[in-house]
Amino acid sequence: MDTRGQISGQPAWDTWIDALVREQGSLATVAERLAAARGHQEEIASIERALRRLRVRSSLPGGVWGRRLLAVFGPPADIDARLRFMGSYHSRFVDLPTPLCTDLLRLWDRPPTLESRDGRAWLSLGWAVLALRERRWEEAAACFVRARRDARDPAARAELALGEAVLATRRDPLTMPPVLDEAETALREVEGVDHACLAARLAGQRAWVFNRRGEVALGEAQHLALPSGPEVPAFAVARRENGLAYARHRQGDPQRALTHARASVKAAGDAGHVRLRAMALLMVSRVAAGTPEGVEARQRAEAIAAMLVDPTLAQRAAGPSSGDGSNESEPERRGTE
8 A cells, every 4th residue: 555645656765765775785874974974963873763764754755864865865876867767858768658758757756856956957857858749848948947956967967958959949040059068068077878869969959050051061060970880879870860861861962861861760760769760760751752662751750759649749740841850849940941
C-alpha cells in the first residue's frame, strides 16, 4: 500500500537515501559527511536518526535535513542519470509519446526532486522540451526561465542555451542568437556522448540561421566540421548527415543529398531514435519529392508523428518541408529561404 505522499513508481526519499548509502558505503558515512559539511555542529548519531526519519517521508517535503542532504550530495548517480534522460533533447525520452512523457515528468515533479537544485534544473528542461514538441511556446519560455535559476551543470547550461535559441529564432530567424555562444562555452566542460550530441545540435542551430539568410555554404560548413566515424554517437551522425543533405539539396546536388538523407535515416533508426528518424525521412521526402521513395518516406514520417502524438513533428510532416530538420521552430516560417 502506498504511504502518505507516495505515488507508485515515484522516486521518494527512501530511494534517494538508499542510493546515497550504496554510493558512500553506509548510512554512517553519509551522516559523517553531513556532519563535516556543517562543522560537526551535530553528532553523527543524531544525523543518522534524522536520515532514518527522512526515509519514511515518501514524497513529502524533506524539511531541514532533506535540504541539507541534497545541498551536500545532490542527486545520487542513478537518479541523476534519469533526470538527465528526461531533460535532454538528444536522449530517447523524446521518442516516447508526449502523454507518456507528461506522466513521467509529473511523477518526478515533487520532493525530493524539487528540493534538489540539479533536479529542478533537469525537470524544468524536461518540461521545456515537452512544451516545444507540443508547440506551447510561452510555457517553454517559462520553463527555461526556471531552469536558468538552477542550471549549474555544464550539460544543463548547454541544453538551456540551445532551447532558448530555438525560441529566439522563432522571433528573429535571421539573427544568430547570442545565447548560442553560451552553449559553446558550456560545451567545453562536457565530455563523451553528451558533448558529441550537444555539439551536433549547436552546429545545426547555427546552420539553420545561415540557411535562412541564404548562406547555405556556411551552414554546410557547420556540419562538415563535426566529427564522423564509428565512434560518433548515432544521434550526432544523423544530425550531421541531415544537415549535409539539406545543404547539398539547396546547392543543386540531389544525388549526394539523397545519400546523406538516407544515411541520416539509417543512423537514427539503428540507434532507436524514432523521432529523429522521422525528421530524416522528411529530408528524404524533400530531396526525392515526387518519387515513390519520397512519397513513402513522408507517409512513414506522418505515421511516426501520429504515434508520438507530437504536434511539431506532425506539422513538419503535414506540408512541404522547407527546413533542414535542425531547429524545432522551423515549421513556423516556411517560405523564408
